[in-house]
Amino acid sequence: MARLTASQRNIAITVASVIALIAAIAGALAVSGYNKAQAEAKESKPTVDAKPARPVPIEIVHMPESGGKAVNITIDDGPDPTWTPKVLEVLKQNDVKAVFCVIGPQAKAHPELIQQIVAAGHRLCDHSMTHDTGMDKKPEAYQSQEILDAQRMIEEASGGVKVQYWRAPGGAFTPFNRKLAAAHGMRPLGWNVDSKDFEKPGVSTIVSTVKKEVAGGPTLLFHDGGGKREQTVAALEKVLPWLKQQGYAFSFPKIY
Ligand SMILES: [Zn+2]
Numbered sequence: 001m002a003r004l005t006a007s008q009r010n011i012a013i014t015v016a017s018v019i020a021l022i023a024a025i026a027g028a029l030a031v032s033g034y035n036k037a038q039a040e041a042k043e044s045k046p047t048v049d050a051k052p053a054r055p056v057p058i059e060i061v062h063m064p065e066s067g068g069k070a071v072n073i074t075i076d077d078g079p080d081p082t083w084t085p086k087v088l089e090v091l092k093q094n095d096v097k098a099v100f101c102v103i104g105p106q107a108k109a110h111p112e113l114i115q116q117i118v119a120a121g122h123r124l125c126d127h128s129m130t131h132d133t134g135m136d137k138k139p140e141a142y143q144s145q146e147i148l149d150a151q152r153m154i155e156e157a158s159g160g161v162k163v164q165y166w167r168a169p170g171g172a173f174t175p176f177n178r179k180l181a182a183a184h185g186m187r188p189l190g191w192n193v194d195s196k197d198f199e200k201p202g203v204s205t206i207v208s209t210v211k212k213e214v215a216g217g218p219t220l221l222f223h224d225g226g227g228k229r230e231q232t233v234a235a236l237e238k239v240l241p242w243l244k245q246q247g248y249a250f251s252f253p254k255i256y
Helices: 006-044 083-093 103-109 111-119 139-158 176-184 203-216 228-245
Strands: 070-078 098-102 121-126 218-221 249-251
Touching: 006 139, 070 176, 083 111, 098 103, 098 218, 103 139, 111 121, 111 139, 121 139, 139 176, 139 228, 176 218, 203 228
Parallel strands: 070 098, 070 218, 070 249, 098 121
Antiparallel strands: none
16 A cells, blocks of 8 residues: 555545545434334334233133132123123122123224223133134144134234133134143133033023032033023122122132
8 A cells, every 4th residue: 555645644544534424424314214114113003012022831720719618600602792791690690700701803893891801800712703612623724724714803802901821612722722822911811610501401401500510610601692591690600699698709810
C-alpha cells in the first residue's frame, strides 16, 4: 500500500467512519423492520393462543380436588339454548359448581351460554368438535383437530377463559389424545357414575341410579345437550339436595 500523507490518512479514516455509520443505520432499520413484522404476525393470531397453556398430567382424573367426601358434577354435550339455562338454574339454586363438557361448534354458536357458565363459576371441558365416539380408532391428525379446534372455539366463546379438562366423547381416550390435551393445559377427565339420563329412563330411574352408584366414585355424569333434557333437570333437582343430605361436598375434578 502507498504511503499516505497525514491529510490523506484523515480523509481515509473519515470515509471509513461514514461507511461504518451507514452500515450501522441500515442494520438498525432492518432489525426494526423485522421486529415490526414479528409484532404484526403476533397481533393477527387469535389472542387466546397468545400464551402457551401450562401442561397438566396425562392420567384420566376422577378424584375431587377438595379431597374428603365430595362429588364432581359434570354436564356433557351442550351448550344447548333450551337446556343449559335450566341446568344452570338448578345448580345455582343448590349452590353447586360443575364442569361443562362442551362441543366446539355449539360453543361457537352460543357464546352467551359459555359466558354464563364461566360467570357462574363453573369450569369448561373440551368435548371435541363432532362427538365422534370412534375417534380413538382414527388418525392422530384427525384427533388433534377434534381436540384443538374445539379448544380454540370454546376459548374464543368464553372470551379467553381457559378450558381446563378434556373428555373424549364416549370415553374414546387414547394415550395420544390424552397427551395432546394435557400438553395444551386440559386434564383428561373420566367419570364414575353414568346417570344414564341420556337414555331418558324416567326421573326416578336417573335418581336411583345415582343413589345406588355414588359410593363407587366421585365423578357424576349428566347431559344438557343431545336431546330433550327435562328428565335431567328434574333429576338434578332431587339428586343435588340428596347428595348434600348424605354429607357430600361439591368439588371440581383435580387438575394437577
Ligand atoms: Zn358426550
